[in-house]
Amino acid sequence: MVEVRRGRARSEVTRRAILAATRDELTAHGYDRLSIDRIAAAAGAGKQTVYRWYPSKVALVADCLLADRVFDGVAPVADTGDLVADLRVWLRAFAAQFDRPDTAAFIRAATAAAAESDQVAIRFYEQSTAAAETALAERLRAGEAAGQLKPGVAAATAQSLIGAMLYRLLTRQPVTAEFADQLVSALPVR
Amino acid sequence: MVEVRRGRARSEVTRRAILAATRDELTAHGYDRLSIDRIAAAAGAGKQTVYRWYPSKVALVADCLLADRVFDGVAPVADTGDLVADLRVWLRAFAAQFDRPDTAAFIRAATAAAAESDQVAIRFYEQSTAAAETALAERLRAGEAAGQLKPGVAAATAQSLIGAMLYRLLTRQPVTAEFADQLVSALPVR
Known part of the structure; x- marks a missing residue:
């Protein structure tokens, strides 16, 4: 029993080392040029060990980003009663997250991984993106209930606000506070 | 002179064969599992020839998608005088393009490539996506001028309409006519 536990603990240490090495590799070389050889060497593990945990590059990067909780900390949208002001602050x-070079690099890696794999896309969505979407949609629905927003648009609007930021990131346009304000300004408020 | 021309023609034939093989490879295996070995074999070219033309997977896929004009044929948005109806038809x-499995696979490959490479992202944007964005923004601006849309929102709205569709594609949610209608319904029309 003790031996099994020790084996498990060792495995977990190796897995964490692999994920830490992947994070460094992503920062230094980006997703496209990521090397499993370098990651294995940096983690002090065999290449076969990496492949035993992670059969593909996509799976490795996905787990690295999710383990890092890169997309955690999605704050709820405040409800001060002023829909436009609350959305502006949150957006x-x-x-600002999207516009930080390190976060932007991670979001691009996550996007590449999600673009390539259905399974990774669904994991990312369920474990991270959906939280932002839900936070926005809930605040928008409260706005509808308060008569401050056209009824029935909350769900699509939450997706298009996030989609707009992602589009800017992918087309290499700055994701600025001004852009966030323009998006809020383009909502059907009342 | 004739020899040079023949050499050029031969090169161009090889390049087209490589791109055609890449297209087949993308359809069969997707971006992540794309194999330069298989592409070279299918194109009847040496692996070194492929690398001489295309130093990276990203460059190869980008050129394949752009050569195929996958993103061409962006129709102008009709102007019948009815902004909401015109946007609905176009969106x-x-x-419908996003929801076709073959087009969706190409857009995902393009997204993965753009996520990974600044250069590819900018090429895609300039040579393809910007056309859709411009078509939408122009129609929205005409709507503003006609007093049918809140002034000043055209540019951000064009980006968020496209971004919303991309977001649905990346999170594996169907991009339906109903979703298109919801997006139009969430615009600040007057």
Whole structure:
């Protein structure tokens, strides 16, 4: 029993070392040029050990980003009663994340991984993106209930706000506070 | 002179064969599992020839998609005088493209390539995506001028409409006519 536990603990240490090495590799070389050889060497593990845990590059990067909780910390959208002001504050903070070079690099790696694999896309969505979408949609629905927003648009609007930021990131346009404000300004508020 | 021309023609034939093989490879195996070995074999070219033309997988896929004009044929948005109806027609057609499995696979490959490479992202944007964005923004601006849309929102709205579709594709949610209609319904029309 003790031996099994020790084996498990060792495995977990190796897995964490692999994920830490992957994070460094992503920062230094990006997703496209990521090398399993370098990651194995940096983690002090055999290449076969890496492949035993992670059969593909996509699976490795996905787990690295999710383990890092890169997309955690999605704040709820405040409800001060002023829908436009609340959305502006939240979207500006969200945009600021997208505009940081390190976060932007991680979001691009996650996007590449999600673009390539259905399984990874669904994991990312369920474990990270959906939280931002839900936070936004809930605040928008409260706005609808308060008569401050056209009824029935909350779900699609939450997706298009996040989609707009992602589009800017992918087309290499800055994701600024001004852009966040423009998005809020383009909502059907009342 | 004739020899040079023949050499050029031969090169061009090889390049087209490589791109055609890449297209087949993308359809059969997807971006992540794309194999340069298989592409070279299918094109009847040496692996070194492929690398001489295309130093990276990203460059190869980008050129394949752009050569195929996968993203061409972005129709101008009709102007019948009815902004909501015109946007609905155009966005439904755009959504139908996103929802076709073959086009969806190409857009995902393009997204993965753009996520990984600044250079590819900018090429895609300039040579393809910007056309859709411009078509939408122009129609939205005409709507603003006609007093049918809140002034000043055209540019951000064009980006968020396209971004919303991309977001659905990446999170593996269907890009339906209903979703297109919801997006139009969430615009600040007057």
